[in-house]
Amino acid sequence: MKIAFLATRITKYDAISNYSVDMLKKLSDSHHVDLYTFVTQTEIPVKVAQYNYTDIKDHNLKSVILSFTKIHSLTKKFSDYDLLILCSPDIPVLLSAHRARRFNPDLKIIWDFHGITPLKYLYFKDKVLNFFRRPGFIQSMKQSDLILVRSEYIKKELEPYIKPEMIKVISFGINLDPFKNTDPAEIKLKFNLSNHLVLLYVGRLVPHKCVDTLIKVIHELDENFMLIIVGDGIERDKLKNLASSLNVLDKVIFTGKVSDNDLPKYYASSDAFVTASLHEGFCVPIIESFASGKPAVVPDRAAMPEVVADGGLIYDGSMEDFLLKLRSLKDPEVLKTINERVNQINKKYDITKVSEEYLETIEKVMDGFK
Known part of the structure; x- marks a missing residue:
């Protein structure tokens, strides 16, 4: 299976980044996996090829706007995969990911969602950005095949918008x-x-x-x-x-x-x-x-x-x-x-247990479509 993992950034000293790297390692043990980000600041598994959405190699409002055309051009490339895993990438990436289905109707899309902070807890800039991201994320999830979340709490947050059977809880995991x-x-x-x-x-x-x-x-x-x-x-x-x-x-x-x-x-x-x-x-x-x-x-x-x-x-x-x-x-x-x-x-x-469940879930979903 050929998989593209679409994220925003993979950085040092960040729990979600560490978790993503562990999942990339597990997936790449048995499948072809490519990672796409705006910026990667930590070591990724050897078997995983890494690509940047833009030459700027940073993630901010400016880099997103300037890279819009380049991200749009990735649509055809995304269509070459069997599966896209969306780890909260920015809106232009979501648009290209879903457009890729025009070229490959069999393309499957799975969300890996860690949650999003409610607007009332954010400063003005992040509040504005998340005002647009949240509905964009929800719309993307509605058009996806499965949403993986880290807790029952996140699942309940999504259930007013997404059918419960489309959401599966796989806990966070760490190297103990x-x-x-x-x-x-x-x-x-x-x-x-x-x-x-x-x-x-x-x-x-x-x-x-x-x-x-x-x-x-x-x-x-x-x-x-x-x-x-x-x-x-x-x-x-x-x-x-x-x-x-x-x-x-x-x-x-x-x-x-x-x-x-x-x-x-x-x-x-x-x-x-x-x-x-x-x-x-x-x-x-x-x-x-x-x-x-x-x-x-x-x-x-x-x-x-x-x-x-x-x-x-x-x-x-x-x-x-x-x-x-x-x-x-x-x-x-x-x-x-x-x-x-x-x-x-x-x-x-234990990350070993969690990553095994992660892989089994993805393979089971993909097998179900064959």
Whole structure:
């Protein structure tokens, strides 16, 4: 089978990119696979040929507009494939993908959808872009043969527009091995974390992630608690100023972005992953925390309770309940009980298992059309 995987970008230190690379590797073990992106900044599997939509090799509004003609010219090339996998490419790519069926009526199209942040949580520029992308994505999905999503929550978001039988949930997956038995000593020594209960946040520093709530929470907790914030974003300076104004700079550590190699060390040095995010279609740090044998404390919002299941604590979204759940982590028996459940749950997110299901699903769909 000849497959084209159409994405927007494949970058370093990005969970969706890492997942896509793992799926590309699995697919390319038994099929011919080509990758199309605006920009690729990380290593891709040897068997996968890589193409750029444009010579600009960047993804922004300008590159999309300037590459429109070139993307249009890819229509005929796309028609040479048996299957197009759409991993949220931009609108011009979608148009060319569906136009390709004019030249090849047997061409199959499968969406690999990780969700899209609701408009109300975005800044103006992203709000404008997603205002057009969202209906474009939905229209494309209606004309596709199958939509793969990462959670039941995303499936329910799509069901008002897409027939439920066209949507299949295949969970996110990660390589569990780097997170197993990682020595926490380096990070604990570097930041003097011994004898502290360490809370860890991993993710973008943007408004709807509500990292400011985590800083306010650490202000309310006693001196035994520390907060490590791994990631970067437009709210970095604002969050540092908040920590300063609350006099908790000695309890909050900003690391910026860290490499995939170093990330497991931060989970190993922590006692729990925490978030106050308003929206998550999955929330990969939850399963990274599980892979490290650590629980997650999350709000009862979006896909987070579904992913956490019994592997952590779910609070009702209020500051009071958040503090209550975090303080309960000081009880060794509570931590022990949760950690035992975590070790059972994390196996379902093993990338080997997930990628096998991904491949089997795609092959079954394609066999059904023969």
